[in-house]
Amino acid sequence: MSLQIGDAAPAFSMMDSDGLLVDLSALKGTKVVLYFYPKDDTPGCTAQACNLNQNLDYLTSKGYRVIGVSVDSNSAHTKFKKKYQLNFSLLADTEHELVNKYGVWVEKSMYGKSYMGTARTTFLIDENGIITDIIAKVDTKNHSSQIH
Numbered sequence: 010m011s012l013q014i015g016d017a018a019p020a021f022s023m024m025d026s027d028g029l030l031v032d033l034s035a036l037k038g039t040k041v042v043l044y045f046y047p048k049d050d051t052p053g054c055t056a057q058a059c060n061l062n063q064n065l066d067y068l069t070s071k072g073y074r075v076i077g078v079s080v081d082s083n084s085a086h087t088k089f090k091k092k093y094q095l096n097f098s099l100l101a102d103t104e105h106e107l108v109n110k111y112g113v114w115v116e117k118s119m120y121g122k123s124y125m126g127t128a129r130t131t132f133l134i135d136e137n138g139i140i141t142d143i144i145a146k147v148d149t150k151n152h153s154s155q156i157h
Contacts (some may be wrong), residue, residue, distance in 0.1 A: 013111045014143060018043070018134045019110040025098035028085035029129075030149060031076060033138065041134040042075045042156055044147075045113045045123035047127045049081045049089035050100075057129070057149040062095050073156070078102050079127060131156070 012019070018041075022032040033041070039084060043062070046054045061068070061075055075097040083090075086099040100107065108114035108127055117126040132151075133142040133156060144155050 011110050012132070012140060012143065014140055016140050018132060018138050018140050019107075020138075021107055022108070023100055023102075023107075024083075025076075025091060025100055027098070029098065031098050031100060033134075035063045036074060037138060038136050038138055039074050040072045042073050042131060043078065043111075043134060044075070044129075044131040044152075045068050045078045045108060045111065045127050046129055048079060050092065051148045053129070054079070055089075055093065057147065058089070058095055059093055059153045060150060062093065062097065065096055068153060068156060071156075073133075076100060080108060081106060114147045114148075133157075 011018055018033060022035050025031050040145060041154055046057060070131060078100045080102050082103060083101040090099060102108055105114055111132065113128045113130045114125060115128045116123055129147045131147060132140050132143040135141045148155060
């Protein structure tokens with residue numbers, strides 16, 4: 010089952026890398042940028058995170074809360090956040106719960122080898138928990154400009 014615009018965003022509740030609970034149902038009334046990315050501290054993922062971080066004040070002024078998700082560990086997230094001074098939550102989906110719920114754990118290939126990995130995808134969720142946009146073709150260097 011793949012999610013579509015207009016669907017209710019699948020619920021989740023988990024601790025972020027700072028030890029703070031992130032509960033989607035508790036964020037009702039707030040718009041959410043929920044972005045899935047393959048791996049901490051890689052060129053594309055770093056460009057994307059830094060672009061969102063540099064434009065965080067703008068996104069916040071539009072009512073958004075930014076939450077990043079990868080299958081990396083909380084310790085990897087903590088290093089990534091510290092290295093690039095990221096000011097938003099990163100969720101460690103080490104059990105692949107969220108990537109599966111959101112349909113972004115997919116077969117990929119590189120150099121002729123197939124493997125499972127996270128499809129870089131952003132879900133925009135409105136104040137009522139409804140998906141208003143799905144950005145599958147992410148421009149990592151200018152991602153915040155894709156968020157309306």
